Amino acid sequence: MSARANRPVTHDGKVETTYQRVTNLIRNEIIAGAILPGGRLTMTALAERFGCSVQPVREALQQLEGEGLVEMIPNAGARVWALDRNLLVHAHEIGEALETFLTRQFAEEASLSAIRRLEALQAEHDAATAAMDWARIDAANHAFHRFINTHGGNLEAAGLISRYYGLSESLMNSQGRDSAFADRVRTEHHALLEAFRARDPDAAARINTAHVRGTLAVIMDAFEALPKPERPIHRPAEVATKA
Structure with a gap:
């Protein structure tokens, strides 16, 4: 090999x-x-x-x-x-807004063949979840969302969303994730697929918003569990606001 x-x-x-x-x-x-x-x-x-x-x-x-x-x-x-806690929250607020917009767009515009391709990507996520293989789960999750986010051609928005994927996953991996988390993500992916098949952008937007916020809650729990420095190192903007 x-x-x-x-x-x-x-x-x-x-x-x-x-x-x-x-x-x-x-x-x-x-x-x-x-x-x-x-x-x-x-x-x-x-x-x-x-x-x-x-x-x-x-x-x-x-x-x-x-x-x-x-x-x-x-x-x-x-x-x-x-x-920075605020960085994490603000990044996910931006990501939620962009991803919800792109998810709604996919529900409105995706062809049947595009939905079938997304179903195939989710099948890999299902298999990874059944095996509880986190490397495969993360890769399949990213592929699922990237397909939705890039479908309409707005690569700038998709790039902004992807910017914090590594940071978010590293945070969650630092504290570990359980099968309940993996099952929740899988269930919500299938709910999104149902909304896409029904051509229901409102339902897709609601499901995606809950999906992003549920993951953010896990990320923030992981952040709060990290050891904190005795003397925080402030960014210049933070120092200016404290003056």
Whole structure:
């Protein structure tokens, strides 16, 4: 078996790139508290540690800056921020609004063949849930929602929604998820499929809103369970509002 076959796959079923691997490793360490808020991350040290060039490390830090976990420092790597509760809530408020709009659009416009394709994607999610294989569950969940979110061609909105998928999953994985969570997600996916088959955008929007909010509740529980730094590291905007 080739080394490529043994490498992890992404949410889209593709082999994980070095950039994605490094992003996930750094993100998980920040969430676990292995890299403390205020800590400095240098690209050369990270590249040596992960056995890669500086370029994927730079791309990883840029992704994590977009997620609000680090601040890029010119010619010096990055500094770690404390994970921010408001960031999580606000990101999911934006995601909920965008995803509900795109879900409604799918219910109104999707062809029968598109719905059949979505059913096939959900069949993989069902199989992953039955096996309680979280890597497969997460990949299938992402594929299901990405198909809905990109169907209308609004890749900008889909990209904004996907921006925080890794952060959300890392948070939930840090505390673990149970079969009840997986079953809830599966049930809500099938409810969405029923709404799509019925061409009922209002029902689809309601189901999606409940779906997103249910997941956010689990994410916030995971966030509250994380160890908190003794001295929070505030972002510049936060400092300005406190002055």
